[in-house]
Amino acid sequence: MSFWNQTLEIARVDLRVERRLGDTLRIVLPFAVVALMVFPLSLGIELATISRIGPAVFWALGILFGMQVALRQSAADTQERRDLHALLGVDPAARFVGRVLSGGVLMLAFLVVLFIAMVLIYGPTLPSGYWPTVLLGTVLFSIGLTELGTLAGEITAGLRNRTALASLIVAPLALPLVIGASQSLEALSRGTGILPWVLLMLATDLALAVIGVGMARPLEEATR
């Protein structure tokens, strides 16, 4: 089986498990939308303020709940499953890329729905060219956060305080992604170029991909 076939198979199985368990769409997403509604309730009826902070709240919730998507229970392999993959000769790098692929798809779906909810609830003023920039930012943000989540999930696999520890690792390291995503929208509103922010996210994604693939074997051994 080629590398890419292994990758796609891992991603396919992951998505099938997620479809059965429904961690992302049935639990994390509704919780994130509720959190989206908490901010206007705590601010009071200040429509101008609510409209202005909408995109910022979206990225803040994107990272907080995105971590839950990346560290979802369905993405946590049991030791038996890891051993089975090793015995079948699955390339650890293919396992990492497959994980990122499936997690990225889920993350993207989650963020798109959350963004639509934010637009409906907060009613932000969106300048022209906003949607393609949001989509590009969301894709790059999803890839990077999933890469980080996959790395942190593997590093903390099997530990008693896994969720809190992995979040502590992911949240600060995701800073370049949050800055890139939020500043690209700010730049669009100001009428300045978005290229530096897109490049920042792209560079972060690439660096994490190189580290993830390069570290795939030690990551696989990390839980033994």
Place this chain on the structure above:
Amino acid sequence: MTRIRVLFSVAAAAMTVGLWFALTAPPDSLQGEYSRIINVHVPSLWLAFLAFGVTALGSIMWLWKKKQRWDRLASASAEIGVLFTGIGLFTGMVWGHAVWGRAWDWGDPRLTSTAVMFFVYLGYIALRNAVDDPVVKARRSAILGVVAVVQVPLVYFSVNLFRTLHQTQSIRPDGSTMPAEMLIAMLVNVVAFTILYVALMAARTDVARLEEANRETELLAGDAVKPPKLSEVGDV
């Protein structure tokens, strides 16, 4: 132990010289006496960058050679790096309060990204504390040590990348923007802090070595060295 005592003596002497330079250098014409904080702030953050770089190096070397001494080097350096990042953040906030009028300014990406770096390495230490097995601990923290260093350049170049209140680098390839006396005082302190780092590293890696030896002794001796449970002793 003699080696560590000598290192700490040299560090104490160097820090004394650094303090003398810091107190005798002329103050900045605008910031006055507050500008002397630079002699602690810059060396602390220089050490933080150095320490996290050494952590990354130790992590890579552990993944390559699988020798426990590289793990000791990486973990000791991370702990010292966190300590000096904390000092750098605190002195930066004191300086900011005096010069900008507030301790924390969101218009300063260097401050924010340094705080983030601080938390990344707190996560590194938390990960190490969560794992008992020394090899598993070394492997997991080595991977994180490599991942974590990716954001260090972002912290360093944040003053160039973003619009910020924070000044850009004072020492550049084309020269320095600081007066000579202030620059010399700061560089003397950078050297003094670096010697202190070496002394702290030597002490911390020695402690780590003793901890490992102690753990091995416990493993070899097993229950023989453990106190009996109260239920086994009965009423006393």
